[in-house]
Amino acid sequence: MSNSTVSLEATNLTKLYHRGSEEIAAVRDVSLRINKGEFVSFTGPSGSGKTTLVHLLGCLDNPTSGELTLGGRPIFSGNGRQLSERTLTEIRRDIFGYIFQNFYLIPTLTVMENVLLPFTFYRKPGAGKDVMGLLKLLGIDHRKDHLPGKISGGEMQRVAIARSLVNSPEILLADEPTGNLDTKRSAEIIRILQNLSRDTGLTVLMVSHNLELAGQADRQFEMRDGGISERR
């Protein structure tokens, strides 16, 4: 596979924590390759390390060891050197969009203002040309002037998706995006993520407890005790 089609490649990625004298491997020697435009899910029981792995892949944290390459660009080179928060932020805002179980919308800002919030700090060249189109695509254009407290949970997650996409990321990282939603809204969110991956070539990494929803991804990885295996 040529580098141009590889979105993300991890080699022997490991994250160790220390609790007193005890060493805990949240992620141990994980190697995987994800192509551009793939919709990938990570499942596993609580404490299996799926969220920690996605945080490492999403440059929210430094690994203890191992390598990570994003779009051919080496991020963690395996020499154990920890990247500063500033460097991680620079990588994140160039490459990633994030959505979380708790939405994390700013309650004092309207839907539109929440979606535009990333531009307050950074605007990728050419990004955000059709924000209204994005809101329409996600079915929340009629809510643009509402405050988050006045819309439903499903709509709040769509706003979070719009916010994550406004800076045209290459990879969307979704950590339990349906954790606070009912079955119907969950299915809607998964469908949106599928469409984005299929129609725009966005790479989607999703962590989920729900095997049924995770099964709708192009590829499904299962985490157990810090190790990873791909479901065929």
Add this chain to the structure above:
Amino acid sequence: MITKFQVAYKNLLRKKIRSVLTLIGIALSAWVLVSLLGFNRGFETALNRDIDNMGFQLMVMAKGCPYEAATMMLKGGTGLKYLPESISDTVRKEPDVERITPMLMQAVFDPNKGESGGIAAYLGVEPQSYGAMKSFLRFMQGEWFTQGDAYEAVLGYEAAELEQREIGDMILIPEKNVELKVVGILSRTGTQDDGTIFVPLRTLQKIFGKNGKLTTIGVKVRKDVDSSRIETKFYELPDVQVVSMAQVKQTIMSLVSTAKVLVLSIAIIAIIIAMVGVINTILMSVHERFQEIGIMKTIGAMPGDIFQLVWIETLLLCATGGVLGIALSLALSRVTELVIRNVLPYSPKGGLVLIDMHLILFTLGAISVIGLLSGLYPAWQAGRIRPLEAIRSGVNE
């Protein structure tokens, strides 16, 4: 596009009561600061004006406490001891003296003054010398006395208003049962003359049995003459003391300075309390938005962006509080003046609190700098929040 200013402003509206209470704290300290500095300027200006309007640089009076005597003169009260009138000739003959004006001040209790009576003060003057000394005096009605021993009176503007008197009316000196005919009413001068009842010197001496006696001699020295040299000369006269107006001014200012140090200390404490309030408010706000700030960093905010955001909030609070405080001090400057007049033993006439654009800009600048300093620690704390910790804290909720 939403600016950091808008994000900061909207966040302050989130906890309205907390923001308003913090604003009140800042506004009150700004009010104290403006009023105090305004008083500092206003008092000095008013005192200078009062002393310049005395028309003379030196007062010759009988020995006693010079400051008490000077203060009483400024307040329009009576001197405690008397000088023989003959001294005025000696003083007048001094070559460096341009002119003199002899005065006798007497006061009696007037049961009809105010609700429960009050002191009525009478100043015996020679119209020629007194008028020449105070060239700014203008008559609203009438003129000076017809003769040097006439039973007539000239009323200052406020005295005429208080007594509701017009030309031709008769006024009674209580205790003495003597009536004086009002022959003139002076225009407002903004000095202690406004509250004075002027009587011919000879007449007042006769009424109060003080023939040949004076309380004070006002002395105007020639231009470019060192008044301290004349002061030393006059001290050679028996039982005489000399009070220079510069000395009076200096003494009053040093007394007022002591009070100012105390009030300034209170103002500084008020500012420190307001600062602590601001730090507390912003720290609480940062703590409450721990996850939001973490998410902002996830979506691209650098530590410097978060620092700016929190700093803008602090600046907004302080600048708004400062503006409110200044508005309050302008609106309540008359009340502040009344309070000061009640507290200070001697307060000059006219505006005591002088608030100008320079002072307003200085206070706004000072409050803003204080705000920026107060915001440093919370902003630094906010800038240090790591996104991963924020996300984890949200998952654990």
